[in-house]
Amino acid sequence: MGMRRRSLLGRAAAIGAASAVGAVGSVLATAAPAQAAVWKKRLTGADLDTNSRWRVAGTDLGIPYVLENGSIGYLFGDTFDTPWPEGPPLPNDWRSPVMLRSAVHPGAPGGVVFDSAARVAGNGRAPELMHNGHHGIGIDGLPEVTVIPNDGISFPETGRQVISYMSIENWNSAGPAGPQWKSRYAGLAFSDNGNDFIRTPLKWWNSPDNKDPFQMWTMQRDGDHVYVFSVRSGRQDGPMMLRRVRWDRLFYPESYEGWGWNGTNWGWGRPCTPILTGRFGEPSVRRLSDGTWVMSYLNCQNGCVVTRTAPGPDRAWTAEKIQVTSWQEPALYGGFIHPWSSRDADDLHLMVSKWTRTPDGRSTAYHVSQFVGSV
Template sequence: MRVSPLILSLPGLVSAQTGKSVWKKRLTGADLDTFQRWSVAGTDLGIPYVLENGAIGFLFGDTFNTQWPEEPNNDWRAPVMLRSAINPGDANGIVFDSAAGVGGNGNAPEIMHNGHRGDDGFGTYEISVIPNDGIGFPETGDQIVSYMSIKDWTAPWATNYAGLAISTDGNTFTRLDVKWPNDDANSDPFQMWTMQRDGDWVYIFSVRSGRQQGPMMLQRAPWDQMVNQSAYQGWGWDGNNWGWGRPCTPILQGNFGEPSVRKLSDGTWGMSYLNLDTKNIVTRTAAGPDQAWSDETVQVYWNQEPFLYGGFIHPWSTANASELYLMVSKWAHDPTTGASTAYHVSQYVGSL
């Protein structure tokens, strides 16, 4: 079983700290229709991306039909996708209307092959498959999902590689032999991805697996050549200038959780991630993917709501007040027994 992302404490924090984002609603759980309709009870991540038809797909990680991952007969699945065409700014917040791979109600299946402590389909042992991000292409009707093949959940958890999977029907994805292998030191900075299309290019920001200290890198690829690794261009510094088509140079250094980058409707680029040094969910902004990023703004403080991680930006967010919509996971444990006390995804609302 995977390890808790954050079993730790931060003594001495000021309880009055409040970030710019506030809790809106819990989106998954054994008491909600995600369980009743699609057997999605305990789950995490909920990474939102624009589908080829303009609706939003939400990618979930290790998913169970039980409230907690450690319960027996839990029907472990990953990744799973729920969908919604509801504006997250509506009074009721995000409401899911369907699940990939099932018509109407029914057990939401894995959208791609998962080794589940077995063969990844390419001859490599993997524990699980965790999604990074997705992107839809209205020109072709296809979707591409970036994922991680998990090698070891021992913190900092390690991947075999980051890979791509493609779907032509929006329901089932085929894992491609297009991979960015991790190294033996678990230090490759191209493992946890976030992707954003802008015109003819898809911009990819990536960091190390396992939520650990290291660099953030930037690449881009033509939208119609994402499965062609030779078409990828790095953003790099040659000693005098920054430019494309160079070996990647770190654009940021930090202790990064999963990054999330989206271009908002006014042209602002927003970035969100868990800062593992402060344990806060933070955002930055920039005028473009290859422009300077602002200092961090705290969206949710650790002491405001402990054991949060993620912070994935909904694509329909704007730079207006109270129109930043974040998908935020919580996995908490009883400090005495270690048993799970929370494993779900919530919607938060804030401002960049």
């Protein structure tokens, strides 16, 4: 997620997980002792057609979501036409966010295959989807380092797509135990043509101490509501919160309902109470076709991408299950769930980023791969 600020998470991490609090307040067990997912293919890179067709070489994230036409959009963060952020050469066409698209099922023998890019007719340079300050001034007149996507969602009723994003204030790391970056605010952008996204004036401001738990969003619709799971920016210790809002009221902050504990029971329409606590990376939540909800994130304490499941967004989540370890993919992060995954054996598809660097900070890999596991 971005340039010049990630430590090599999990370089010598042991496999294990901290306990966490579930949506009914019970303490959950520790993670399963072995990884479940296996590497399937690398999706991006200077040597692949993502570069030769759309100049998407070094990039990360690859957040998949269903578009209004039923195919899949993949949101990438800081993107370059060189293998990694620092080049060479420079300048290296820094863009964020960028979207590639695919109608291919990730479970096909060849895995994910991209067929187009947003804002491009056929082959050609894939431009960024929305305004980005790029170490200058953002669209609202505030300093902005970059814009990083959190998740996407679409609404077939209107043909509209919505992206949640962070406006990054700085990448100043507070050390291994502290935040690795600070967002200025979380925001929403929309598109009515599937290509050009407009950043709305809505802002969920971060606190001066970087502790606001509503900065990194993942969104999943179920019926009339969109359920929003969120954590602090910077992969730091803190709570995970749950809110919901009617799908047609997404741009009305007063319509968001918190899921909270009042000392007796859980309910909607209350101040948010943490549903989980831990040191979370970017969260990803998807509802599978059989109704199972799956959550994934980087556990920043052990350096593994893990998943949990629940029968509903406001139900208790299972213990963590390790999907990808740092031994499989050094310096990993992400782990975004493909919405066409299922509960069938070996049909959980995760987009996992890798950014490896030498001790003096020179990159040796910066790309996205597809991993396949099971829930």
